[in-house]
Amino acid sequence: MVATSSNRPSIEVRSLNKTYGDKVAVANLTLTVEQGEVFGFLGPNGAGKTTAVKMLLGLIKPTAGDGTVLSAPLRDCHTRTRIGFLPEHFRFHEWLTAEEFLTLHAELYRMPRLTRQKRVPELLELVGLADHTSKKLKQFSKGMLQRIGLAQALLNEPDLVILDEPTSGLDPVGRRLVRDIIRNLRSQGTTVFLNSHLLSEVEITCDRVAFIKRGEVLRISPLNELMEGEISVSIHGQGFSPALAAGLTHWSKNIRIDDDLLTLNVVSRSVLPEINRFLVEQGVDVFAIRPEQISLEDLFIEIVGTDGGL
Amino acid sequence: MSALIIARLTFREAARRWILWVALILGIVFLVIYALGFYEIQKDMQSSSSSTIVYSEIYNFIFMAGLYAINFMTIMMAVLTSVDTLSGEIASGTIHTIVSKPLARWEIVIGKWLGFAGMLLLYMLLMSGGVILIVYGISGYTAPNILPGLALVGLNALLLLSVSLLGGASLSTLANGVLVFGLYGIAFIGGWIEQFGSFLNNQAAINIGIISSLIMPSEALWRRAAFDMQSPLVSAMGFSPFSSNSVPSPYMIVYAILFIGGVILLAIWQFNRRDL
Numbered sequence: 001m002v003a004t005s006s007n008r009p010s011i012e013v014r015s016l017n018k019t020y021g022d023k024v025a026v027a028n029l030t031l032t033v034e035q036g037e038v039f040g041f042l043g044p045n046g047a048g049k050t051t052a053v054k055m056l057l058g059l060i061k062p063t064a065g066d067g068t069v070l071s072a073p074l075r076d077c078h079t080r081t082r083i084g085f086l087p088e089h090f091r092f093h094e095w096l097t098a099e100e101f102l103t104l105h106a107e108l109y110r111m112p113r114l115t116r117q118k119r120v121p122e123l124l125e126l127v128g129l130a131d132h133t134s135k136k137l138k139q140f141s142k143g144m145l146q147r148i149g150l151a152q153a154l155l156n157e158p159d160l161v162i163l164d165e166p167t168s169g170l171d172p173v174g175r176r177l178v179r180d181i182i183r184n185l186r187s188q189g190t191t192v193f194l195n196s197h198l199l200s201e202v203e204i205t206c207d208r209v210a211f212i213k214r215g216e217v218l219r220i221s222p223l224n225e226l227m228e229g230e231i232s233v234s235i236h237g238q239g240f241s242p243a244l245a246a247g248l249t250h251w252s253k254n255i256r257i258d259d260d261l262l263t264l265n266v267v268s269r270s271v272l273p274e275i276n277r278f279l280v281e282q283g284v285d286v287f288a289i290r291p292e293q294i295s296l297e298d299l300f301i302e303i304v305g306t307d308g309g310l
Numbered sequence: 311m312s313a314l315i316i317a318r319l320t321f322r323e324a325a326r327r328w329i330l331w332v333a334l335i336l337g338i339v340f341l342v343i344y345a346l347g348f349y350e351i352q353k354d355m356q357s358s359s360s361s362t363i364v365y366s367e368i369y370n371f372i373f374m375a376g377l378y379a380i381n382f383m384t385i386m387m388a389v390l391t392s393v394d395t396l397s398g399e400i401a402s403g404t405i406h407t408i409v410s411k412p413l414a415r416w417e418i419v420i421g422k423w424l425g426f427a428g429m430l431l432l433y434m435l436l437m438s439g440g441v442i443l444i445v446y447g448i449s450g451y452t453a454p455n456i457l458p459g460l461a462l463v464g465l466n467a468l469l470l471l472s473v474s475l476l477g478g479a480s481l482s483t484l485a486n487g488v489l490v491f492g493l494y495g496i497a498f499i500g501g502w503i504e505q506f507g508s509f510l511n512n513q514a515a516i517n518i519g520i521i522s523s524l525i526m527p528s529e530a531l532w533r534r535a536a537f538d539m540q541s542p543l544v545s546a547m548g549f550s551p552f553s554s555n556s557v558p559s560p561y562m563i564v565y566a567i568l569f570i571g572g573v574i575l576l577a578i579w580q581f582n583r584r585d586l
């Protein structure tokens with residue numbers, strides 16, 4: 001990876017838009033991804049994540065808007081020597097052996113022969129496929145294909161790596177491997193742009209996340225800011241009523257009552273005593289109040305809603 | 311250059327497809343049958359006494375028949391191997407990790423074209439070389455103007471290849487196949503209509519034929535090749551399935567070359583603007 005002199009953002013898009021006839025795939029996408037950060041793109045199926053990523057890579061032409069990737073226009077050919085990409089539904093020429101496959105992609109990256117000869121075995125080693133160097137891709141399992149797909153993205157020591165669902169086909173060992181690779185990339189200053197459904201992975205690896213639904217970005221925020229200040233509270237008690245829920249909207253938007261369990265999200269622990277007093281005044285018998293750090297999954301559903309998926 | 315990397319990949323991939331090997335085996339079987347048949351005919355001819363002029367007419371006829379088969383087989387190969395090269399890779403998504411590399415879309419199209427062109431020309435040379443050697447070996451006869459004739463057969467294959475790439479850049483594999491074979495059919499029927507028209511002196515029929523060769527020059531290329539290689543007496547005698555009565559002008563060759571160029575440019579343009 002080449003150290004860049006300026007600290008220009010790796011990705012910068014303004015009002016990026018893609019419509020197919022009536023259908024809006026991506027609407028007014030504006031975001032900036034700084035050099036060296038791990039940026040997560042979260043959203044339900046059909047939200048426009050893959051379309052957005054393909055616009056960054058010049059696979060799809062935007063209907064409107066523009067942007068830069070590594071300080072060059074979106075469709076710039078030469079910049080792609082410094083970008084690594086693993087698509088979600090990756091397919092490769094399966095009649096090639098692992099080594100031939102990586103060599104082909106190294107040639108396409110315009111890497112000189114000596115560099116290719118060095119990097120190909122290095123990457124096979126990195127993704128744990130060194131023992132399968134001469135095996136045809138046809139004989140690879142999905143997990144192995146995903147790993148070699150990741151390898152081809154990293155061949156030329158890219159400044160920006162774009163991964164569309166990189167862990168979807170992997171077992172926990174494979175996922176740990178990908179996580180470690182992303183962490184290493186980050187420590188080398190490589191920018192990583194990640195589309196993922198696996199919120200647990202995003203929680204561990206990303207610096208900032210964007211939530212996208214039906215082509216629109218709902219929220220962009222550093223992960224730690226997002227997670228702090230959202231607490232899920234379960235209250236065990238008796239005498240809950242729907243009217244009670246109405247009264248609680250003052251402190252929370254997400255209120256659920258199941259018999260003797262009341263769950264709601266609050267911004268901070270400091271409101272818990274107030275809630276407790278309110279419940280008691282309403283005649284509720286409170287047995288337990290249990291606050292929990294909200295998970296990204298709950299946050300996701302809260303922000304994106306449950307109706308957005310396809 | 312990246313186009314050459316793609317060309318090499320395409321060549322290697324085409325070389326391992328079963329269609330190629332079937333075509334090769336069928337080609338060899340054809341050559342064997344052709345040789346045996348010709349040998350028997352030759353034996354028969356030796357026993358009866360005829361003038362050498364009649365002999366060379368017959369040899370030419372048999373040679374042209376063989377070459378017509380080669381023309382057909384090469385065209386089939388051109389289409390069947392290349393019909394899914396773009397459309398299939400787009401449909402499966404294999405194209406995504408290629409197009410996202412630092413190479414231009416035109417390099418992918420040209421690379422594929424070069425890879426297939428190399429394979430097709432090799433196949434054609436092998437097969438036609440076989441026919442030429444068999445005819446020469448058994449009878450000592452060689453047709454006139456073999457090199458220009460072969461060049462036109464080769465051009466024909468490249469024409470079908472180019473149309474197949476254009477179709478593949480724009481359509482699904484199935485639609486592409488239908489398009490290419492459809493165009494070939496139009497040219498084929500049109501060619502025959504033109505032949506009949508010229509034999510019966512019917513200008514309307516001749517015009518239909520000309521229009522169809524403008525839409526798809528494949529028959530016209532073969533007719534020109536056949537004209538170049540047929541013996542002088544054949545044209546006087548009328549026509550046979552393998553030679554020409556109504557001869558395409560040399561301008562047709564220029565047109566075909568420009569046509570191929572135009573089709574390739576169109577394929578590049580289509581692939582360039584396509585969302586993948």
